[in-house]
Amino acid sequence: MLNLWMRASAWICLAVVILLLGFLVQQSWPYWQQYGFSTLFSGDWYPYEKLFGLTAAIIGSFWAALIALSIAIPTGLAAAVMSTEILSGSWRSLSRTGMELLAGIPSVVYGLLGLWVLLPLLQSSLGLLTGHNLLAAGLLLSVMVLPTIMVMAQDALSEISSEQRDAAASLGMGWSERLWRVLLPQAWPGIRSGILLALGRALGETMAVMLVVGSMDRIPEPFYNLLAPAQTLTSRIGREIGESAFGSMHFAALMACGLLLATVTITISLLAHLRADNTSVART
Amino acid sequence: MNERHAKTLTMMLALPALLLPAVCLLYILFKGIPALDWAMLFGSAQGASFGSVTALWPQITGSLLLMLGACVLAAPVAFGGALFYALAASHRQQKVLLGMMHLLVGIPPIVYGLCGLIVLVHLLHWGISLLTGMVILAVIILPMLLLNSVNAINRIAVGRTEAAHALGLSNGEIIRRVWLPAAWPALLTGLLLGMARALSETAPVLFTATVFSGVAWPDSVFSPVTSLQTHIFYLAQEGANAQAVDIAWASAVVLVLLVTVLSFSASALRKIRVH
Numbered sequence: 001m002l003n004l005w006m007r008a009s010a011w012i013c014l015a016v017v018i019l020l021l022g023f024l025v026q027q028s029w030p031y032w033q034q035y036g037f038s039t040l041f042s043g044d045w046y047p048y049e050k051l052f053g054l055t056a057a058i059i060g061s062f063w064a065a066l067i068a069l070s071i072a073i074p075t076g077l078a079a080a081v082m083s084t085e086i087l088s089g090s091w092r093s094l095s096r097t098g099m100e101l102l103a104g105i106p107s108v109v110y111g112l113l114g115l116w117v118l119l120p121l122l123q124s125s126l127g128l129l130t131g132h133n134l135l136a137a138g139l140l141l142s143v144m145v146l147p148t149i150m151v152m153a154q155d156a157l158s159e160i161s162s163e164q165r166d167a168a169a170s171l172g173m174g175w176s177e178r179l180w181r182v183l184l185p186q187a188w189p190g191i192r193s194g195i196l197l198a199l200g201r202a203l204g205e206t207m208a209v210m211l212v213v214g215s216m217d218r219i220p221e222p223f224y225n226l227l228a229p230a231q232t233l234t235s236r237i238g239r240e241i242g243e244s245a246f247g248s249m250h251f252a253a254l255m256a257c258g259l260l261l262a263t264v265t266i267t268i269s270l271l272a273h274l275r276a277d278n279t280s281v282a283r284t
Numbered sequence: 285m286n287e288r289h290a291k292t293l294t295m296m297l298a299l300p301a302l303l304l305p306a307v308c309l310l311y312i313l314f315k316g317i318p319a320l321d322w323a324m325l326f327g328s329a330q331g332a333s334f335g336s337v338t339a340l341w342p343q344i345t346g347s348l349l350l351m352l353g354a355c356v357l358a359a360p361v362a363f364g365g366a367l368f369y370a371l372a373a374s375h376r377q378q379k380v381l382l383g384m385m386h387l388l389v390g391i392p393p394i395v396y397g398l399c400g401l402i403v404l405v406h407l408l409h410w411g412i413s414l415l416t417g418m419v420i421l422a423v424i425i426l427p428m429l430l431l432n433s434v435n436a437i438n439r440i441a442v443g444r445t446e447a448a449h450a451l452g453l454s455n456g457e458i459i460r461r462v463w464l465p466a467a468w469p470a471l472l473t474g475l476l477l478g479m480a481r482a483l484s485e486t487a488p489v490l491f492t493a494t495v496f497s498g499v500a501w502p503d504s505v506f507s508p509v510t511s512l513q514t515h516i517f518y519l520a521q522e523g524a525n526a527q528a529v530d531i532a533w534a535s536a537v538v539l540v541l542l543v544t545v546l547s548f549s550a551s552a553l554r555k556i557r558v559h
Contacts, residue, residue, distance in 0.1 A: 002456050006372055009364025010381060013430070016423055017384045020391070023402050078297030086291065097551075098305035104547045105308060106484030108513050109536045112520045113308065116529065143308075146301055176290035204392025206487035207513075211520060234394055234487075241398065242491050246406045258398045262391050269390025270383070 028255035045217040052253040060232040065202040067138025076149030084157040103147035111211035114140040132214030134226040145198035156190025196272035210235040316537030319530040346509035353418030354482040366433030388427040397488030415505040417493025425478040432474030436467040469556040476550035486513035
């Protein structure tokens with residue numbers, strides 16, 4: 001009985017993985033067959049004219065994740081350093097609780113905050129016609145991935161033994177020297193895993209991005225223009241899946257977006273878990 | 285750079301991260317609490333016009349049903365898989381199982397929604413329904429539940445298990461008499477976090493399990509539901525209707541409170557040590 005239950009569970013896990021990937025490939029196959037991989041470099045996405053180029057969404061996803069990480073990495077690392085190296089015990093656990101709180105806010109609520117707080121702010125401060133743009137998506141994502149980076153970095157820093165710290169101190173290293181030469185290098189594997197997980201999360205996040213990004217299928221013009229409405233892979237899927245007929249080329253193209261996204265995030269996640277400790281991974 | 289400057293710089297960089305949780309939470313409460321009252325939560329869902337239905341209990345029950353269904357479906361598989369990992373799997377099978385779970389963790393929720401749409405909605409003809417949403421959410425929380433259970437079992441001292449073996453206990457008895465008493469807080473913590481996750485996922489149920497309005501209590505598992513998450517999404521975009529946005533904030537307060545209660549009970553449980 002026990003044996004049956006255990007083996008059935010393991011088989012279910014295997015079946016889930018195979019079915020998931022299998023159906024993604026199978027349903028997007030007509031798209032790859034007809035358009036091929038060259039569509040990765042074509043910017044035109046007009047479903048009614050049978051043009052399905054992915055570049056605009058890929059660039060959008062890339063920029064949103066890049067903005068998010070370039071804000072969240074320094075802030076999150078500094079917060080982790082501050083809470084483990086500067087703050088005392090009770091403040092440390094308070095900051096930890098705060099991060100858990102931030103991590104617990106559902107993404108659609110972040111979308112609501114972005115739509116009704118961040119967008120009006122951006123609109124008035126930058127004098128834009130509409131606040132819907134990649135910058136807003138990136139800013140919102142940076143808040144959402146901050147807990148991942150901070151918690152993983154905090155765990156990695158607090159695992160460094162006190163002997164290491166004492167040894168560094170007895171060598172006469174100053175605070176910042178100790179941080180750069182001893183603590184951060186020691187904690188790097190954990191920090192790197194946190195950054196990779198955050199990257200995966202930023203690429204895969206849907207609801208918040210969908211509400212603020214503007215959903216316009218245009219390649220930013222010029223390519224660093226982050227203040228115009230744009231599109232990411234996830235927001236395209238979320239916006240258009242409801243109106244595409246099952247089995248049509250439009251549907252296959254959206255599946256191709258999903259497959260592309262899943263391939264990238266799976267790679268990132270496996271890289272992150274390669275040397276990461278299981279316990280911290282299960283918590284994120 | 286001297287020591288004091290370095291510390292000041294770190295603190296200044298860290299300050300936004302440390303203040304943000306409080307700011308976000310207070311702002312959500314500030315916007316949502318005024319719109320929230322008893323009548324709004326439990327009032328009649330009938331007779332109001334489209335988009336301004338003011339009772340939230342159908343959405344709350346919908347979200348809770350999805351969450352409970354997901355846990356009921358995922359927990360047995362996750363615990364069974366973890367037991368397989370601990371008791372029956374060869375070293376290679378262990379690696380494959382963990383690798384598969386890490387792979388699943390990496391897949392974005394919306395892709396689960398896509399696969400659910402193909403397999404459950406279209407190929408199995410379940411339609412947009414409660415059951416579809418439950419299964420999709422169950423698959424989403426499966427890897428975190430399984431990894432958590434594996435960790436919980438791994439943390440039990442090896443000596444105890446060996447002693448139990450030496451006493452001639454069968455595997456079933458070891459699970460019941462040794463592992464469960466030692467690992468239940470950790471297992472329950474994982475389950476609570478899984479529930480919080482299932483409650484906050486929006487994208488995968490948006491086009492597979494939920495409708496905007498018109499359902500107070502689903503007739504069967506094959507009928508669609510309304511949920512808090514998707515309710516917030518629809519109402520947030522009703523820019524012209526101030527009341528709708530107020531209701532969105534109120535729903536956000538309810539959702540955040542539900543998720544926070546779950547995740548804080550999880551961290552309270554984590555502190556329990558069983559001897």
